Amino acid sequence: MTNSDINRLKDKAFHIFGIFCTFIGLVVLAIFLFDIVVEGVGRINWDFLTSLPSRRASRAGILTAWVGTLWILVLTTLIAFPLGVSAGVYLEEYAKKSRINNFLEINIANLAGVPSIIYGLLGLEIFVRQMRLGGSLLAGALTLSLLILPIIIVTTREAIKAVPRSIRDGSYALGASKWQTVWNQVLPASFGGILTGIILALSRAVGEAAPLIVIGALAYVPFTPSSPLDEFTVLPIQIFNWTSRPQEEFLTNAAAAIIILLIITFMLNGIAVYLRNRQQKKIKW
Amino acid sequence: MGKKTKLEAIDLDAYYGDFHALKSINIAMEEKAVTAFIGPSGCGKSTFLRTFNRMNDYIEGFRTEGQILIDNKDIYQKDVRVDELRKNVGMVFQKPNPFPKSIYENVVYGLKIQGVKKKSVLEEAAETSLRRAALWDEVKDKLHKSALALSGGQQQRLCIARALAISPSVLLMDEPASALDPISTAKVEELIYELKNDYTIVIVTHNMQQAGRVSDYTAFFYMGELVEFNKTKTMFTSPKDERTQNYITGRFG
Amino acid sequence: MPHIDVELERLKTKLLEMWDLVEYQLQSGREAMLNADQELAKLIVKRDKKVNQYDLKIDRMCENFFALFTPVAVDLRMVLAVLKINANLERIGDTAEGIARFVQKLDSPVDSQLLELTQVLPMYEEALAMFAECRVAFISNDPKLAKALIKRDKMLNKIYRKSDAVATKFMQENPNKISEALAILSIIKKLERVGDQVTNIAEEIIFYREAKFVKHKQDKKKKKD
16 A cells, blocks of 8 residues: 555545544434423423413423513623623723733633633622622523623624724724714624624523522512512523422423423524624625 | 925824834925825835824824924824814725715715714715716615625725715825726726816825826835935936836836 | 826827927928028028927927826827827928028029929929828828828929939029029928928828838838849
């Protein structure tokens, strides 16, 4: 066998190995999904979506859980969006290179990697105890906002960075101030990217159970929340709760709830992908 | 010369941090004439161009010494407001950089940020500027379509229209045709020739023929120094400095 | 109008101004010759300086045009043609001056018999007509007209070739009018040159319009034979 034959063989071998590696994750995920769907899909019906939780598995529904999740989504967006985008804009457009700003930047990058339960503990101390919000929706949303802020800041900065220098120059050259340039040119041009980042961050927040459990979100809430200060539950907590029950029927309920949760996250991701594609198509620098 | 001096630099030095980018430049440019800046890359011609609308202010570590006068007023004085300055000194860039908005929005952007809201005023300004930039006939039916759908040459003329809309008296052009095909280049050059009746134009170019075709005066920069400044005719037929001669005949280095 | 066309037009206009001046010089030369008008002859010599100024001016304009516009194709040929036509016009101007200088040597109007014999007047008329026609060909960019002109030059040559013999005979018969005859003979020589120069200009017009070299065609034909 010549040298080039050996090389070709190596090439081929890695090719096959690569395919194997790529598929391993997908296959596991597929098996998991298949298992869940088989178990839970039969349980999903109108009653399941519109019933309050119950001690009896066959009558229990996820109304409070998904309404809670929706509340959390909206509140978290309202809190994290302006904060994260403003911080991103500041760091990218206004901040001069100084030690403080360097320090801030490094820490924001680090924060994105902090385990979510730690955020939960932080939320418990600050929002639940110090601010006396209790285990309310607001406390939960604030905690999740903290969790996703670093992600939003980082993606906002990336999106802003992708706006070419020439657009800013064009705006400045016409006499625009920094704020006018950011507001009229940079943000609209990077909005698709920012939105994509926020949606991906939210889809992470939707799946979080740990920090909310820590701040005291309850699995059993017999009513749907009507104000941000009400107690609440969310889908992941409901699922967590059901899976820890001994009865077989609750496991089926959990599987059904997981399907709903997955649908919500897939939808969010889908919207993000759609927005990103549209942005790419619309603007060619 | 006899005509009025519009733009002037007196003992101007410019630095990027430690780098001495412009070395005691002295020049006086005539009103309503086209002055071309030529010279090899990195010779400081773009830097110098950008001192006239203070676009260098955003670059960290950039500073100037000496004076830049527009209509005999030093624009680096503390009481000069940069946004006011840029209303008077328009700029067109190397690469066409229309905003990712409609053609109309692009043209009226300068007026809108000045706070002009009246639709009739904006629409009139848009039409006038587009006509001046010889673009009106090509775009009048699609004013509200995206500017990014225009061809490169049209985009550049749109950028010129955008600059004209805020009625400046000076137009700075940083290699305005270097990213365009020959036909579009010719159109932009024709436009410059037309516009010099009303505007004082300074154009940076790498294209020697372009400098010859469009400019009345030419300034040759080399290593941050103004080597020679003269009528373009004189510069292109009998330059005084040997470095100028070598550069314009393509025998550099 | 594109900038380059504006400049080309200026160049053409300048050349036509010079053309008119030279034509006027030639006509004045004829006038002066017929009447032995010393004053007019002096004026012609003086005015030749103006022709020379035009020559310099147009040369400079062409130089600038090359430097600033780097013309190609038809524009390039146009400026090249202008440059050469300019040189020819200047020479025709010199010819007019030369004729005037010969006129200055005459002390009385030229003997009518001499004029008759040498055919200098029809020759002068023809040269002037060709010159005027050439101007038309240039203005109207008409290569056909230019080609016709080249053929007309033959008549001038014919008269010129005979002139030696005719003048010799006249001088033998009128020994007291030898200097007069010599002057006329020189004028005839000059006019022959005018014909050649008009031919050159016509060739330049053809070159500029059709990008074809017409001159020295005869040489090639001869080589083939």
